[in-house]
Amino acid sequence: MEAEKFLIRGACVSDASDMHELHARAVDAFCRGHYSDEQINVLLIGRTAEGYVPAIERGEMFVTESDGRMTGFGHATQGEVQAVFVEPGWAGRGVGSALLEHALRLAWRGHEGPIQLKSTLNAVGFYEARGFVEIGATEIDKHGTALPFVLMERRGEPPAEKQESDDEDRPRPVALDAYDSMAEAYAAAIEENPRSAYYERPALLSLLPDVSGRRVLDAGCGPGVMMEWLLAQGAAVVGVDVSANMLKLAEQRVGEAAVLHVADLEQPMPFLADSSLDVILSSGTLGYIQDWQALFREFFRVLRPGGCVVLSVGHPCSEYTLNETDDYFSTELREYTWRGLGAPIVVPCYRRPFSHMVDPMVRAGFSIERVVEPVPTEEFARVEPEEYAQLMRRPRVLCVRVRKPVNRA
């Protein structure tokens, strides 16, 4: 049968109760005949909708939808497919295959070697038909009842990007390859780099409210220097970055203290519920995003009323003069060659006029609260006196704080 068209998207917190109910229906429909009634009860016992939320927030869960109805969901972690569940009425229509392909792509992100899973007895044939082989058997003891599973693994390559999903026409993020390849060199340099430590970071931090006890998103968190600082201030931190290599380094730095998502800021963030954040911090990342209107709408959605965005971006004046462009008024993709982090590397970035920065924020509903054109601190003068003198006369960075009005949902 030809696979039907449906959307695969990351799961959001509001999906948890539908997932919970679908899970029960799927176990009930597919596991009977392979497990006893008692075992089926035990497979489902103690599950709650809330139980799915931590994995959703970690970006590990995804759903298929057709006509706005959930038809299945899956769960994958690095190196392992945790689960694939299909709505019983949708069996045999390509949902399971699509979920498994998506799960494999996620499981293979940042992972080398075979992907493993524990199959329920009824699903072994399904996985075998999709390249998995049996490598053993296991039993899980739950509430004193033994539940048999089959251990399986799949070798080879991640499936090619899917054609029939919402990412069909998604362009590749412009700076992904550059940051993935220089992640380690960037992480080694960034903490002490005077441009960051004595110029951009102090200005950004001066705009941040007290974050203790607040939920903060670091949008484009890179190797996690700011996340580490936020955690030390007592914030609950979510980090998003499009580069899996950067996130690996961030994970090494902050461990499990922050929730990390490999995600493209050009796309919605379904793993963040409406009005679920107090602050969004974005340091040096928004230049890589083409569509600021969609981005600030998404920031507006996920911030609670009264919450704020604090960001730094290349200053529109210096970006304009550095690029020797003859059209100030357009947003254009330019290429910058970075030296000093090993071999020279070309980093594409959008240059845009000032109005193309401010307008999307205001149109999304934000009020502009502070605009800072930073100058370097005295420490900068000690380590790089020539550049210090330049930065005292020529701006390179713009920092802005915008706020979602308290009376807006």
Ligand SMILES: C[S@@+](CC[C@H](N)C(=O)[O-])C[C@H]1O[C@@H](n2cnc3c(N)ncnc32)[C@H](O)[C@@H]1O
């Ligand atoms: C200059 S680094 C800044 C990293 C970090 N904020 C810091 O201050 O060290 C820019 C970061 O943006 C990330 N990035 C680039 N394009 C992105 C996109 N489309 N979505 C999410 N992150 C992106 C890069 O992977 C990189 O980690």
